[in-house]
Amino acid sequence: MTNSSGGQTPNRTNPLRTLFLSENIGGHATMHRGIQANIEKDERVVARFLNVPAMGRVRRVAAAQIPGLARMDLDLQALRGQLALSYNANRLLNLSSGTYDILHAYTQHSVLLSTKVLRAGPSVVSTDASGDQVARLLPYRDATSWTDRQSPLRHRFEQPVWDSATLVVTKSEWAARSLREDYGIGSDRLRVIPMGIDVPSELPERVAPARPVITFIGRSLRRKGGQQLLDIHRSRWADRVDLHLVTKESVEPGPGLFVHNDFSPGDARLPGLLARTTVFAFPSDVDTFGYAVLEAMAAAVAVVARRSAAVPEIVVEGETGLLTDGSDASLIASVEKLLDDPGLAHRMGEAGRARALSKYNAELTTAALVEVLLEAKDVFDARVGS
Structure with a gap:
């Protein structure tokens, strides 16, 4: 038998052939590495991963900012880029027709133009944030008074995705809240799975550095809080603390400042850097979930992060780390509290690792998926048969 997506209808003795359509960039790549490493162990499914190609020239043109309008967030740049991505993804899905029993799409932006595919067979759409949430958290531009006014247009493309998917998965209660309240998705179709990372069973031996070490990871600096951290370090900590920035941006070198421009997701050098880190600082206001935070917790490093999006669900205030309000004063106080009390930093680091193992371990979250x-x-x- 075949289902309407062209795939075979398996019984429970046959594994479910699952096609994972993925936006494999940034934290998404970290998440999918965890899924891919663990789903191969599950005999109930046979998975194939289809990554939407990296942005090429056509997509770059389609998603180019429009001078003048971009400053006011009126050029629909994000939506145009998402539609261009979805166009490419839809072509890949059409080529894959008949090769799978169920489709898993991450995120909704990859299937904005593929609602017919979603309706044709079993499908799950997963996300880290709703479109309305993403619109205010773009790392390369600030939201304006016009951002929310474009919500009806975004919904025109996004709502059909949610309505067409068989089930919907979010990684946090923060995202689930928006899908329930802003898009009307009922609890009967909505699931929350905090898709985790591969938490190492053993860690490298901790290294006691000559000076305390603060580490930051973020492709860009300004909206991820790296620039704020850098400015504070230069004015306040440079004479007593080393700051390691893992970023793609060019940074002028200075005393106690170490810049790593060549790290990539899953870099083998990261465990060594975290093993000598005293505090992992992540004052980002644009990250929807925070895989960099999870990697630090998994390495038993105390975290200081901004109270934003789903981060407060990951970092337990006062237990696995400290949360800031985004101000310099709050960031300084939180970091220095841990620098001045190594015992507290150690206890929070150990508590963070325990939390990563019990709640954000990809082995567990992949099984839930x-x-x-x-x-x-x-x-x-059941719906087709009724």
Whole structure:
């Protein structure tokens, strides 16, 4: 038998052929490495991963900023880029027709133009944030008074995705809240899985540095809080603390400042850097989930992060780290509290690792995702058979 997506209809003795359509960039790549490493161990599914190609010339043109309008966030740059991405993804899905039993798409932006595919067979759409949330958290531009006014246009493309998917998964309660309140997705179709990372069973031996070490990871600096951290370091900490910036941006060298421009997601050098880190500082106001924070917690490093998006669900205030309000004073006080009390930093680091193992371990979260895939298949089959 075949289902309407062209795939075979398996019984429970046959593995569910699952196509993972992925926006494999940044933290998304970290998440998918965890899924890919663990889903291969699950005999209930056979997974194939289809990554949307990196942005080429056509997509760059389609997503180019429009001078004048961009400053006011009126050029629809993000939406144009998402539609261009979805156009490429839809072509890949059409080429893959008949090769899978269920589709898992991450995120909704990859299937804005593929609602027919979502409706044709069992499908799960997962996300880290709703479109309305993403619009205010773009790392390369600030939201304006016009940003929210474009919500009806964004919904015109995004709402059909949510309505067409068999089931919907978010990685946080923060994102789930928006999908329930802003898009009307009922709890009968909405699942929350905090898709985690591969937490190492053993850590490299901790290295006691000559001076305390603060580490920051972020492709860009300004909206991820790296520039704020850098400015504070230069004015206040340079004579007693080393700051390591893992970023793609060019930074002028200075006393106690170490810049790593050549790290990539999953870089083998990261565990060594975290093993000598005293405090992991992540004052970002644009990250929807925070895989850099999870990697630090998994390495037993105390975290200072901004109270933004889903980060407060990951970092337990006063237990696994400290949360700031975004001000310099709050960031300084939180970092210095841990620098001045190594015992507290150690205890928070250990608590963070325990939390990463119990809640954000990709082995556990991938198993939960497989359960949702199987559920979606049953839900779709029951709907077709009714």
